[in-house]
Amino acid sequence: MTETAPSVPVLYSFRRCPYAMRARMALWIAGETVELREVKLAAKPPEMLEASPKGTVPVLDFRDGSVIDESLAIMRWALHRNDPEGWLAGDDEALIARNDGPFKRALDRYKYPTRYPDEAGGDEETFRLDHRTHGLAVLHDLDARLGSSGQLCGDSRTLADIALFPFVRQFANTDREWFDAQGLPHVQEWLEGHLASELFASVMPKFAPWKAGDEPVLFGP
Known part of the structure; x- marks a missing residue:
C-alpha cells in the first residue's frame, strides 16, 4: 500500500462485533484502506468518543470533522465509491x-x-x-x-x-x-x-486494542 496513515480514514472497530464485521467486509471488497483502531469496549478511547459520542462501533472518522457511525451507512458509502461485485x-x-x-x-x-x-x-x-x-x-x-x-x-x-x-x-x-x-x-x-x-478471513485478524501513540495499522486489500 502506498497510502500513509494520515491520508486515510480511521475506522474504530471491535473484531467480534457483527456491526463492525459487516462494515469491514464492505470496506475491504470496495478496496478502501483505513487506519484500523481496535477498541476495547470496556475502555473506549476518548478519540473515538469525541468523534462519535454515542460510543458504539463501527465509527469511520475522516479526520476532517466528518464521521459515519452507522455500519450500514459505512457499507453503502464504500460501495457507492466502488462496488466490484454489484x-x-x-x-x-x-x-x-x-x-x-x-x-x-x-x-x-x-x-x-x-x-x-x-x-x-x-x-x-x-x-x-x-x-x-x-x-x-x-x-x-x-x-x-x-x-x-x-x-x-x-x-x-x-x-x-x-x-x-x-x-x-x-x-x-x-x-x-x-x-x-x-x-x-x-x-x-x-x-x-x-x-x-x-x-x-481477511477481515478477522486479531489486533491489540489501540491507544494514542501506537503505530498506525493500515487495513485494506
Whole structure:
C-alpha cells in the first residue's frame, strides 16, 4: 500500500462485533484502506468518543470533522465509491430491517438473558428459549428464501448477505450443537460458505486494542 496513515480514514472497530464485521467486509471488497483502531469496549478511547459520542462501533472518522457511525451507512458509502461485485443490487431494506430489528432483539435476549431481568420476570431460561424460538422463526424464513438461490438476493453474495451473515453467525455460535440439529439446511450451507470465505478471513485478524501513540495499522486489500 502506498497510502500513509494520515491520508486515510480511521475506522474504530471491535473484531467480534457483527456491526463492525459487516462494515469491514464492505470496506475491504470496495478496496478502501483505513487506519484500523481496535477498541476495547470496556475502555473506549476518548478519540473515538469525541468523534462519535454515542460510543458504539463501527465509527469511520475522516479526520476532517466528518464521521459515519452507522455500519450500514459505512457499507453503502464504500460501495457507492466502488462496488466490484454489484452488492448494492442486493440492498434489500426490508430484509435488513428485519435482521437489525426483530432478529437482533431476539438474538440479544437469547445470548444475554441476564441483561434483561425486568423482561425475564425471574425465569431467565424460559425467557431465553422463547427468544431463541423467535430468532429461529426468522431463520426458517431465510432458509426458504435460500432454497431457491445460493444467496439471499440471487446466486451471488450482495449487501444483504454480508449485512445479515455476522448476526446469523452469532446466533449459531450461542449453542452450535443445537443450531446444527435444526432443520435449516440452506441457512447452514450459506453460513458455512461465508465463514469459509477469503473475504471473512481477511477481515478477522486479531489486533491489540489501540491507544494514542501506537503505530498506525493500515487495513485494506
